Amino acid sequence: MNARLMWELVDKPKWAFRLVMFVFLTLGISTGTRMQYLYLVVMGLIALNGPAGDAFWILGLSRRDYNLQRRIEVGASVTIFVVVILLITQMPWFLIAGYLAIAAVVLFWDLTIPQTDKSRKKEILSQSSGRTDEGRFPPTIEGQLIDRPQVIGWILIVCLTVATSLIYWGIAVIWGGAWSQTVSILAIIWAAIFFMVYQDSLSSSLRDYVTFGGTRTFWAKRTILINAVVPGLLIAAGAVVPRWHLISALGAIYLLLVLMVIALGLTARTSWPVTAPVLIGAIALEVYIVIGINHESYILPTIAAVAGYVVGGLLLPSMARRTDIYSGGLARWLGMASTTS
Known part of the structure; x- marks a missing residue:
């Protein structure tokens, strides 16, 4: 060689x-x-x-x-x-x-x-039984190529959040604030890495779904709904349960974070005029939520986050139609995507 x-x-x-x-x-x-x-x-x-x-x-x-x-x-x-x-x-x-x-x-x-x-393509065969370790998904291209990777991704996100919270709480109780602050920095770094990996999963989901005959518009509509489930439940729980406003804020943060992840995954030379404004808007709303949390203001930031996610969802079909599904998105340039996918 x-x-x-x-x-x-x-x-x-x-x-x-x-x-x-x-x-x-x-x-x-x-x-x-x-x-x-x-x-x-x-x-x-x-x-x-x-x-x-x-x-x-x-x-x-x-x-x-x-x-x-x-x-x-x-x-x-x-x-x-x-x-x-x-x-x-x-x-x-x-x-x-x-x-x-x-x-x-x-x-x-x-x-x-x-x-x-991923290279063997075993898990995307539409003729499979649909049985996985994480549950049953329909043996259709929608079930295998859209639902399965995105649902599994959210299962991992929830597990990561719970595990990080428990570790942070345990260290804060046992060793105090110095160690817990360091752990929180590590958690932010690895959470960012995980969301970049999830972004590659979303890009791969679109590419595989289109390859097997699906439409970009249907992928966009289904994706925006799937990724709103967990944040929506958190926002609803915070609205119903007294003194759970911080839970609503967490759901709002997740809404905007996943919107940024989707926009990054669809960013290409042909799609950036649409993805860039969505990304900038989501970042601005994230900052607004953080400021609101610091001032113990939750209702207006949460409403703004929901509105921003709705606007992003309306623009998602346009982003999906404009993007180059073989570019790999931003994950490709950060080393998160396979060069052969």
């Missing part, structure tokens, strides 16, 4: 995202946070991640080619990581040596070429 082919196989957006993460986590360590070793573990795990294998399957390359590429990329990433920790930390030499030993095992281990479920 020649050097030019190896360079083309490098997932450049993924590497750009990796470097951004290194910068953010390095800044966290340099501020003297008490959780610097947790940051270092995260950076170390990122450094040990090899390239995706889908491109190697498509090009018919060998296991030897994949492992050569993986060793070069992991070696470069580990080198950057070790240089970072030597420059900004006082980490003992035996911990660095231990990490290098783990990296050596990863480098010399001969792995098979990984292949994702």
